[in-house]
Amino acid sequence: MGLIIQKFGGSSVADAERIRRVAGIITDTYKSGNDVVAVVSAQGDTTDDLIEKAHEINEKPSKREMDMLLSTGEQASAALLAMAIEDLGYPVTSLTAWQIGITSDSKYSNARIKQVADERLRRELDQHKIVICAGFQGVNKYDDITTLGRGGSDTTAVAIAAALRADICKIYTDVDGVYTADPRIAKNARKLNEITYDEMLELASLGAQVLCNRSVELAKKYRVNLEVCSSFKQIPGTVVKEDVKVEKMLITGVAKDNNVTRISVIGLEDVPGVAFKLFSLLGQNNINVDIILQSIGRHGTKDISFTVASDNTQIALDVLHESYPNNVITYDENVSKVSVVGSGMQSNAGVAAKMFEALYSVGVNIQMISTSEIKISVLIDRSDANKALEAIHDAFI
Ligand code: ASP
Ligand code: MG
Numbered sequence: 001m002g003l004i005i006q007k008f009g010g011s012s013v014a015d016a017e018r019i020r021r022v023a024g025i026i027t028d029t030y031k032s033g034n035d036v037v038a039v040v041s042a043q044g045d046t047t048d049d050l051i052e053k054a055h056e057i058n059e060k061p062s063k064r065e066m067d068m069l070l071s072t073g074e075q076a077s078a079a080l081l082a083m084a085i086e087d088l089g090y091p092v093t094s095l096t097a098w099q100i101g102i103t104s105d106s107k108y109s110n111a112r113i114k115q116v117a118d119e120r121l122r123r124e125l126d127q128h129k130i131v132i133c134a135g136f137q138g139v140n141k142y143d144d145i146t147t148l149g150r151g152g153s154d155t156t157a158v159a160i161a162a163a164l165r166a167d168i169c170k171i172y173t174d175v176d177g178v179y180t181a182d183p184r185i186a187k188n189a190r191k192l193n194e195i196t197y198d199e200m201l202e203l204a205s206l207g208a209q210v211l212c213n214r215s216v217e218l219a220k221k222y223r224v225n226l227e228v229c230s231s232f233k234q235i236p237g238t239v240v241k242e243d244v245k246v247e248k249m250l251i252t253g254v255a256k257d258n259n260v261t262r263i264s265v266i267g268l269e270d271v272p273g274v275a276f277k278l279f280s281l282l283g284q285n286n287i288n289v290d291i292i293l294q295s296i297g298r299h300g301t302k303d304i305s306f307t308v309a310s311d312n313t314q315i316a317l318d319v320l321h322e323s324y325p326n327n328v329i330t331y332d333e334n335v336s337k338v339s340v341v342g343s344g345m346q347s348n349a350g351v352a353a354k355m356f357e358a359l360y361s362v363g364v365n366i367q368m369i370s371t372s373e374i375k376i377s378v379l380i381d382r383s384d385a386n387k388a389l390e391a392i393h394d395a396f397i
Contacts, residue, residue, distance in 0.1 A: 001033040002167035007135065011174040012231035013077050014044035022231060025172070026130060035125045037164065037174040039135045039157040040081055042073025067147045068318060069133055074093035074153065081205035081271040082132045092130040095120065102156065104138025106135050106145045109144035111138050111200035113155060116163035118163035133160060151212035158215045162222035163337035176230035179209050181254040185386050186393040192202060192238050192252065199252045200240045202341040207257030216240065251342035252352065256389045260337050262314040262367065262379060264305040264343045265320060266328040270297030278304060283318050287312045291370040305368065307337065307379060335367065336385035339377035340392060352376050358395035364388045
Protein backbone atom coordinates (compact mmCIF):
# COMPACT_ATOMS: atom_id res chain seq x y z
CA MET A 1 0.00 0.00 0.00
CA GLY A 2 1.23 3.42 -0.85
CA LEU A 3 0.87 6.44 -3.06
CA ILE A 4 1.81 5.72 -6.65
CA ILE A 5 2.15 8.19 -9.50
CA GLN A 6 1.72 6.63 -12.92
CA LYS A 7 2.48 8.50 -16.11
CA PHE A 8 1.25 7.29 -19.50
CA GLY A 9 2.78 8.63 -22.70
CA GLY A 10 0.98 9.46 -25.92
CA SER A 11 1.40 6.05 -27.52
CA SER A 12 0.02 4.34 -24.40
CA VAL A 13 -3.27 6.24 -24.73
CA ALA A 14 -3.34 6.48 -28.53
CA ASP A 15 -6.78 4.92 -29.04
CA ALA A 16 -9.83 3.66 -27.17
CA GLU A 17 -8.46 0.15 -26.71
CA ARG A 18 -5.19 1.44 -25.27
CA ILE A 19 -7.01 3.84 -22.98
CA ARG A 20 -8.99 0.88 -21.64
CA ARG A 21 -5.78 -1.05 -21.12
CA VAL A 22 -4.31 1.88 -19.18
CA ALA A 23 -7.52 2.16 -17.16
CA GLY A 24 -6.96 -1.51 -16.27
CA ILE A 25 -3.40 -0.87 -15.07
CA ILE A 26 -4.56 2.05 -12.93
CA THR A 27 -7.54 0.26 -11.38
CA ASP A 28 -5.44 -2.86 -10.69
CA THR A 29 -3.02 -0.66 -8.76
CA TYR A 30 -5.91 0.99 -6.93
CA LYS A 31 -7.57 -2.35 -6.18
CA SER A 32 -4.41 -3.54 -4.43
CA GLY A 33 -4.95 -0.77 -1.89
CA ASN A 34 -2.86 2.05 -3.30
CA ASP A 35 -3.69 5.69 -3.84
CA VAL A 36 -3.14 6.46 -7.51
CA VAL A 37 -2.51 9.70 -9.33
CA ALA A 38 -2.07 9.21 -13.08
CA VAL A 39 -0.61 11.78 -15.45
CA VAL A 40 -1.32 11.56 -19.17
CA SER A 41 0.10 12.89 -22.39
CA ALA A 42 -1.96 13.79 -25.43
CA GLN A 43 -3.10 10.80 -27.48
CA GLY A 44 -0.69 9.55 -30.14
CA ASP A 45 0.42 12.31 -32.51
CA THR A 46 -2.14 14.81 -31.25
CA THR A 47 0.45 17.43 -30.28
CA ASP A 48 2.11 17.29 -33.70
CA ASP A 49 -1.29 17.42 -35.40
CA LEU A 50 -2.28 20.48 -33.38
CA ILE A 51 0.99 22.20 -34.29
CA GLU A 52 0.28 21.49 -37.95
CA LYS A 53 -3.24 22.81 -37.63
CA ALA A 54 -1.96 26.02 -36.07
CA HIS A 55 0.45 26.57 -38.92
CA GLU A 56 -2.30 26.10 -41.49
CA ILE A 57 -3.90 29.16 -39.99
CA ASN A 58 -0.97 31.31 -38.95
CA GLU A 59 2.67 30.68 -39.84
CA LYS A 60 3.89 32.48 -36.74
CA PRO A 61 1.28 32.09 -34.03
CA SER A 62 2.08 33.60 -30.64
CA LYS A 63 3.44 31.18 -28.09
CA ARG A 64 0.61 32.05 -25.76
CA GLU A 65 -2.02 30.88 -28.23
CA MET A 66 0.09 27.82 -29.09
CA ASP A 67 0.04 26.82 -25.42
CA MET A 68 -3.68 27.44 -25.27
CA LEU A 69 -4.04 25.04 -28.18
CA LEU A 70 -1.51 22.34 -27.31
CA SER A 71 -2.66 21.98 -23.73
CA THR A 72 -6.02 20.74 -25.01
CA GLY A 73 -4.44 17.46 -26.12
CA GLU A 74 -3.67 16.45 -22.55
CA GLN A 75 -6.99 17.72 -21.25
CA ALA A 76 -8.79 15.48 -23.74
CA SER A 77 -6.84 12.35 -22.87
CA ALA A 78 -7.27 12.98 -19.12
CA ALA A 79 -11.04 13.17 -19.53
CA LEU A 80 -11.16 10.10 -21.79
CA LEU A 81 -9.08 8.04 -19.39
CA ALA A 82 -11.30 9.13 -16.49
CA MET A 83 -14.35 8.03 -18.51
CA ALA A 84 -12.77 4.61 -19.08
CA ILE A 85 -12.21 4.28 -15.34
CA GLU A 86 -15.78 5.42 -14.58
CA ASP A 87 -16.91 2.72 -16.95
CA LEU A 88 -15.02 0.14 -14.88
CA GLY A 89 -16.95 1.37 -11.87
CA TYR A 90 -14.24 3.16 -9.89
CA PRO A 91 -14.36 6.66 -8.36
CA VAL A 92 -12.25 8.98 -10.45
CA THR A 93 -11.75 12.63 -11.31
CA SER A 94 -9.68 14.31 -14.00
CA LEU A 95 -7.93 17.62 -13.36
CA THR A 96 -6.10 20.25 -15.39
CA ALA A 97 -3.00 22.07 -14.13
CA TRP A 98 -5.17 25.04 -13.23
CA GLN A 99 -7.47 22.91 -11.09
CA ILE A 100 -4.55 21.27 -9.31
CA GLY A 101 -2.59 24.48 -8.93
CA ILE A 102 0.53 23.69 -10.95
CA THR A 103 2.15 27.09 -11.32
CA SER A 104 4.93 27.76 -13.78
CA ASP A 105 7.10 30.63 -14.93
CA SER A 106 5.86 32.65 -17.86
CA LYS A 107 7.95 31.16 -20.62
CA TYR A 108 5.23 30.02 -23.00
CA SER A 109 5.99 26.74 -24.84
CA ASN A 110 8.86 25.89 -22.53
CA ALA A 111 7.75 26.84 -19.03
CA ARG A 112 9.26 25.52 -15.82
CA ILE A 113 7.09 24.31 -13.00
CA LYS A 114 7.39 26.52 -9.93
CA GLN A 115 5.08 24.75 -7.55
CA VAL A 116 2.51 22.01 -7.32
CA ALA A 117 -0.21 22.71 -4.76
CA ASP A 118 -1.20 19.56 -2.96
CA GLU A 119 -4.57 20.57 -1.41
CA ARG A 120 -6.85 19.62 -4.28
CA LEU A 121 -4.96 16.40 -5.02
CA ARG A 122 -5.01 15.39 -1.35
CA ARG A 123 -8.68 16.20 -1.06
CA GLU A 124 -9.52 13.92 -3.98
CA LEU A 125 -7.27 11.17 -2.63
CA ASP A 126 -8.85 11.50 0.82
CA GLN A 127 -12.17 10.77 -0.84
CA HIS A 128 -10.56 7.62 -2.25
CA LYS A 129 -10.69 8.85 -5.79
CA ILE A 130 -8.30 7.94 -8.55
CA VAL A 131 -6.95 11.23 -9.90
CA ILE A 132 -6.09 11.73 -13.55
CA CYS A 133 -3.98 14.81 -14.31
CA ALA A 134 -3.39 16.47 -17.64
CA GLY A 135 0.37 16.49 -18.15
CA PHE A 136 2.54 19.03 -19.96
CA GLN A 137 0.75 22.15 -18.67
CA GLY A 138 1.03 24.85 -16.05
CA VAL A 139 -0.49 28.20 -15.18
CA ASN A 140 1.63 31.35 -15.03
CA LYS A 141 1.30 34.52 -12.98
CA TYR A 142 -1.02 36.04 -15.59
CA ASP A 143 -3.40 33.08 -15.11
CA ASP A 144 -2.49 31.93 -18.60
CA ILE A 145 -1.93 28.33 -19.60
CA THR A 146 1.66 27.41 -20.35
CA THR A 147 3.19 24.20 -21.66
CA LEU A 148 6.36 22.61 -20.38
CA GLY A 149 8.24 21.80 -23.58
CA ARG A 150 8.00 18.63 -25.67
CA GLY A 151 7.79 15.51 -23.58
CA GLY A 152 6.83 17.66 -20.59
CA SER A 153 4.28 15.24 -19.13
CA ASP A 154 7.16 13.30 -17.55
CA THR A 155 8.03 16.46 -15.66
CA THR A 156 4.45 16.91 -14.51
CA ALA A 157 4.47 13.37 -13.13
CA VAL A 158 7.73 13.80 -11.25
CA ALA A 159 6.70 17.22 -9.89
CA ILE A 160 3.47 15.73 -8.57
CA ALA A 161 5.38 12.79 -7.08
CA ALA A 162 7.71 15.24 -5.32
CA ALA A 163 4.85 17.44 -4.05
CA LEU A 164 2.91 14.48 -2.66
CA ARG A 165 6.02 12.62 -1.49
CA ALA A 166 4.82 9.62 -3.43
CA ASP A 167 6.41 6.23 -2.92
CA ILE A 168 7.22 5.82 -6.58
CA CYS A 169 6.71 7.51 -9.92
CA LYS A 170 6.22 4.99 -12.70
CA ILE A 171 6.63 6.18 -16.25
CA TYR A 172 4.73 3.84 -18.57
CA THR A 173 5.81 3.98 -22.16
CA ASP A 174 6.02 1.92 -25.34
CA VAL A 175 9.48 0.58 -24.48
CA ASP A 176 9.94 -1.69 -21.49
CA GLY A 177 12.83 0.20 -19.94
CA VAL A 178 16.10 1.98 -20.57
CA TYR A 179 18.42 0.13 -22.93
CA THR A 180 22.17 0.21 -23.37
CA ALA A 181 21.46 1.63 -26.84
CA ASP A 182 18.48 2.02 -29.15
CA PRO A 183 17.61 -1.64 -29.88
CA ARG A 184 16.43 -0.67 -33.36
CA ILE A 185 19.99 0.32 -34.18
CA ALA A 186 22.20 -1.87 -31.98
CA LYS A 187 20.87 -5.43 -32.12
CA ASN A 188 22.86 -6.46 -29.04
CA ALA A 189 21.36 -3.72 -26.87
CA ARG A 190 19.95 -4.93 -23.58
CA LYS A 191 17.69 -3.58 -20.91
CA LEU A 192 19.17 -2.13 -17.73
CA ASN A 193 17.65 -3.01 -14.37
CA GLU A 194 18.96 0.17 -12.79
CA ILE A 195 20.61 3.40 -13.81
CA THR A 196 21.74 6.46 -11.83
CA TYR A 197 20.07 9.86 -12.18
CA ASP A 198 23.27 11.29 -13.62
CA GLU A 199 23.62 8.58 -16.23
CA MET A 200 19.97 8.95 -17.14
CA LEU A 201 20.38 12.70 -17.42
CA GLU A 202 23.24 12.31 -19.84
CA LEU A 203 21.36 9.74 -21.87
CA ALA A 204 18.17 11.80 -21.89
CA SER A 205 19.98 14.90 -23.08
CA LEU A 206 21.87 12.86 -25.64
CA GLY A 207 18.77 11.88 -27.47
CA ALA A 208 17.94 8.54 -25.89
CA GLN A 209 14.31 9.53 -25.95
CA VAL A 210 13.02 7.64 -22.96
CA LEU A 211 12.54 10.36 -20.36
CA CYS A 212 12.43 14.10 -20.71
CA ASN A 213 15.56 15.68 -19.28
CA ARG A 214 13.90 18.05 -16.88
CA SER A 215 11.93 15.25 -15.30
CA VAL A 216 15.15 13.47 -14.39
CA GLU A 217 16.69 16.66 -13.00
CA LEU A 218 13.63 17.11 -10.86
CA ALA A 219 13.65 13.47 -9.75
CA LYS A 220 17.30 13.81 -8.73
CA LYS A 221 16.67 17.04 -6.86
CA TYR A 222 13.74 15.67 -4.86
CA ARG A 223 14.98 12.07 -4.75
CA VAL A 224 11.90 10.73 -6.45
CA ASN A 225 12.07 7.01 -7.15
CA LEU A 226 11.46 6.60 -10.84
CA GLU A 227 10.74 3.51 -12.83
CA VAL A 228 10.47 3.36 -16.59
CA CYS A 229 8.26 0.45 -17.63
CA SER A 230 6.09 -0.85 -20.43
CA SER A 231 2.38 -0.19 -20.65
CA PHE A 232 2.04 -3.30 -22.81
CA LYS A 233 4.00 -5.92 -20.89
CA GLN A 234 3.71 -6.67 -17.19
CA ILE A 235 7.45 -6.94 -16.49
CA PRO A 236 9.81 -4.92 -14.29
CA GLY A 237 11.26 -1.88 -16.00
CA THR A 238 14.37 0.18 -15.29
CA VAL A 239 14.69 1.92 -11.93
CA VAL A 240 16.36 5.34 -11.95
CA LYS A 241 17.98 6.22 -8.64
CA GLU A 242 20.92 7.82 -6.90
CA ASP A 243 23.15 4.80 -6.44
CA VAL A 244 23.29 1.64 -8.42
CA LYS A 245 24.82 -1.32 -6.68
CA VAL A 246 24.03 -4.34 -8.74
CA GLU A 247 25.38 -3.71 -12.18
CA LYS A 248 28.64 -1.84 -11.94
CA MET A 249 29.26 -1.39 -15.60
CA LEU A 250 31.98 0.70 -17.14
CA ILE A 251 29.57 2.00 -19.75
CA THR A 252 25.85 2.18 -19.12
CA GLY A 253 24.70 3.23 -22.54
CA VAL A 254 25.50 4.62 -25.95
CA ALA A 255 23.28 7.31 -27.42
CA LYS A 256 22.88 9.09 -30.70
CA ASP A 257 21.59 12.61 -31.11
CA ASN A 258 20.61 13.91 -34.55
CA ASN A 259 19.21 17.15 -33.21
CA VAL A 260 22.49 18.96 -33.69
CA THR A 261 24.11 21.43 -36.09
CA ARG A 262 27.76 22.44 -36.23
CA ILE A 263 28.46 26.12 -36.75
CA SER A 264 31.90 27.63 -37.35
CA VAL A 265 32.96 31.24 -37.19
CA ILE A 266 36.12 31.61 -39.25
CA GLY A 267 38.92 34.14 -38.93
CA LEU A 268 38.24 35.62 -35.52
CA GLU A 269 40.88 37.84 -34.01
CA ASP A 270 43.25 35.82 -31.81
CA VAL A 271 42.98 38.02 -28.71
CA PRO A 272 41.45 37.62 -25.23
CA GLY A 273 37.70 38.10 -24.93
CA VAL A 274 36.72 36.77 -28.34
CA ALA A 275 35.14 33.55 -27.05
CA PHE A 276 33.52 35.50 -24.23
CA LYS A 277 31.89 37.90 -26.67
CA LEU A 278 30.72 35.14 -29.01
CA PHE A 279 29.17 32.91 -26.39
CA SER A 280 27.63 35.81 -24.45
CA LEU A 281 25.88 36.80 -27.65
CA LEU A 282 24.49 33.29 -28.07
CA GLY A 283 23.53 33.12 -24.40
CA GLN A 284 21.66 36.42 -24.56
CA ASN A 285 19.64 34.95 -27.39
CA ASN A 286 18.84 31.83 -25.39
CA ILE A 287 20.87 29.61 -27.67
CA ASN A 288 22.39 26.69 -25.81
CA VAL A 289 25.79 25.63 -27.03
CA ASP A 290 27.08 22.13 -26.60
CA ILE A 291 30.45 20.97 -27.95
CA ILE A 292 32.98 23.77 -28.48
CA LEU A 293 36.19 23.61 -30.45
CA GLN A 294 38.64 26.46 -30.91
CA SER A 295 41.48 26.18 -33.36
CA ILE A 296 45.04 27.19 -32.48
CA GLY A 297 45.57 30.79 -33.52
CA ARG A 298 47.60 31.25 -36.67
CA HIS A 299 48.51 34.52 -38.43
CA GLY A 300 46.65 36.35 -35.66
CA THR A 301 43.30 34.66 -36.32
CA LYS A 302 41.46 31.64 -35.02
CA ASP A 303 38.26 29.74 -35.75
CA ILE A 304 35.63 28.73 -33.24
CA SER A 305 33.22 25.87 -33.93
CA PHE A 306 30.37 24.76 -31.74
CA THR A 307 27.17 22.79 -31.91
CA VAL A 308 23.61 23.93 -31.24
CA ALA A 309 20.29 22.10 -31.28
CA SER A 310 18.92 21.95 -34.83
CA ASP A 311 15.91 24.13 -34.11
CA ASN A 312 18.28 26.90 -33.01
CA THR A 313 20.30 26.84 -36.22
CA GLN A 314 18.49 29.67 -38.00
CA ILE A 315 18.40 32.04 -35.06
CA ALA A 316 22.06 31.34 -34.29
CA LEU A 317 23.05 32.06 -37.89
CA ASP A 318 20.97 35.26 -37.96
CA VAL A 319 22.49 36.53 -34.75
CA LEU A 320 26.03 35.67 -35.88
CA HIS A 321 25.67 37.22 -39.33
CA GLU A 322 24.46 40.39 -37.73
CA SER A 323 27.28 40.64 -35.19
CA TYR A 324 30.09 39.23 -37.34
CA PRO A 325 29.46 40.75 -40.78
CA ASN A 326 33.13 40.40 -41.76
CA ASN A 327 33.62 36.75 -40.82
CA VAL A 328 32.87 33.66 -42.82
CA ILE A 329 30.27 31.58 -41.01
CA THR A 330 29.74 27.98 -42.05
CA TYR A 331 27.38 25.34 -40.78
CA ASP A 332 26.66 21.65 -41.24
CA GLU A 333 23.33 20.09 -40.40
CA ASN A 334 24.32 16.61 -41.49
CA VAL A 335 26.02 15.68 -38.26
CA SER A 336 25.19 13.48 -35.29
CA LYS A 337 26.53 13.30 -31.81
CA VAL A 338 27.28 9.83 -30.52
CA SER A 339 28.14 9.44 -26.85
CA VAL A 340 29.06 6.82 -24.31
CA VAL A 341 27.81 7.31 -20.77
CA GLY A 342 28.78 5.56 -17.58
CA SER A 343 29.65 6.55 -14.04
CA GLY A 344 32.16 3.69 -14.12
CA MET A 345 34.43 5.67 -16.45
CA GLN A 346 35.38 8.10 -13.65
CA SER A 347 37.73 5.50 -12.24
CA ASN A 348 38.82 3.90 -15.47
CA ALA A 349 41.37 5.11 -17.98
CA GLY A 350 41.21 4.11 -21.60
CA VAL A 351 37.49 4.57 -22.28
CA ALA A 352 38.14 7.28 -24.85
CA ALA A 353 40.80 5.21 -26.62
CA LYS A 354 38.48 2.24 -26.81
CA MET A 355 35.68 4.38 -28.22
CA PHE A 356 37.94 5.92 -30.85
CA GLU A 357 39.27 2.49 -31.76
CA ALA A 358 35.72 1.30 -32.35
CA LEU A 359 35.11 4.28 -34.63
CA TYR A 360 38.35 3.62 -36.49
CA SER A 361 37.42 -0.02 -36.97
CA VAL A 362 34.37 1.00 -38.99
CA GLY A 363 36.13 3.85 -40.76
CA VAL A 364 34.30 6.73 -39.11
CA ASN A 365 35.95 10.13 -38.98
CA ILE A 366 35.64 12.27 -35.83
CA GLN A 367 34.92 15.98 -36.27
CA MET A 368 34.73 17.11 -32.67
CA ILE A 369 35.16 15.53 -29.24
CA SER A 370 33.90 16.53 -25.83
CA THR A 371 34.14 14.85 -22.47
CA SER A 372 32.65 15.14 -19.01
CA GLU A 373 33.13 13.03 -15.90
CA ILE A 374 30.73 10.35 -17.05
CA LYS A 375 30.42 10.96 -20.79
CA ILE A 376 32.45 11.10 -23.99
CA SER A 377 30.81 12.52 -27.11
CA VAL A 378 31.97 12.68 -30.69
CA LEU A 379 30.50 14.64 -33.53
CA ILE A 380 30.45 12.66 -36.77
CA ASP A 381 28.81 12.60 -40.16
CA ARG A 382 25.14 11.74 -39.80
CA SER A 383 25.34 8.99 -42.41
CA ASP A 384 27.88 7.22 -40.18
CA ALA A 385 25.88 7.51 -36.98
CA ASN A 386 24.14 4.15 -36.86
CA LYS A 387 27.19 2.06 -37.67
CA ALA A 388 29.24 4.13 -35.22
CA LEU A 389 26.70 3.58 -32.47
CA GLU A 390 26.60 -0.15 -33.01
CA ALA A 391 30.40 -0.48 -33.20
CA ILE A 392 30.86 1.51 -30.00
CA HIS A 393 28.08 -0.38 -28.23
CA ASP A 394 29.54 -3.75 -29.10
CA ALA A 395 33.04 -2.68 -28.09
CA PHE A 396 31.87 -1.94 -24.53
CA ILE A 397 28.76 -3.98 -23.86
N1 ASP B 1 2.11 15.95 -25.66
C1 ASP B 1 3.34 16.60 -25.41
C2 ASP B 1 4.36 16.20 -26.47
O1 ASP B 1 4.03 15.43 -27.35
C3 ASP B 1 3.86 16.33 -24.04
C4 ASP B 1 4.17 14.88 -23.75
O2 ASP B 1 3.87 13.99 -24.54
O3 ASP B 1 4.75 14.62 -22.69
O4 ASP B 1 5.46 16.66 -26.43
MG1 MG C 1 3.52 13.24 -26.75
